[in-house]
Amino acid sequence: MDSVNYNEREAPAGSSNGAGAGLKACQVQAIKNICQSFHNDEGELINILHKTQEAFGYLPPEVQAVVAGELRIPAAKVYGIVTFYTFFTMQPKGKYPISVCLGTACYVRGSEKIVEALKKELDIDIGGITPDGKFSIDSLRCVGACGLAPVMLIGDRVHGRVDALHIKDILAQYP
């Protein structure tokens, strides 16, 4: 994907159907390009959303509206897909997205304490992002590393047997 700064928002870029309000013209165009690369085919909606999320990091309603406009389908249909599949998100992620496993094995080994320590250390809630955009916190279900419970992911890196008392030291590893 081209290097466009998708995280900045500004005045409505204006598109024919009003979709894209709050996005830059280049951002709207980037979404259109992705749709066109799939021939604006409704059957490719999931692939289009994957590519769009890759480019933007997340799929807020204004981005979904552009996709819906390009594919000539109801915005509610796009919304339905985005909210159905857990790999799509409507929330912006940090440079280092943190995901705490709240699956059973991790939960009984104290993942709630990890969440509390993160919330306190970063001063944000689950689903939130730090003001500098560095960290975001999310939860997920079993990642298949129960032997390492409690588990926390930061980006692609798995942290196992996490001690809530060491959260500050772990975060310090991410510049």
Ligand code: FES
């Ligand atoms: S429950 Fe957390 S990795 Fe399985």
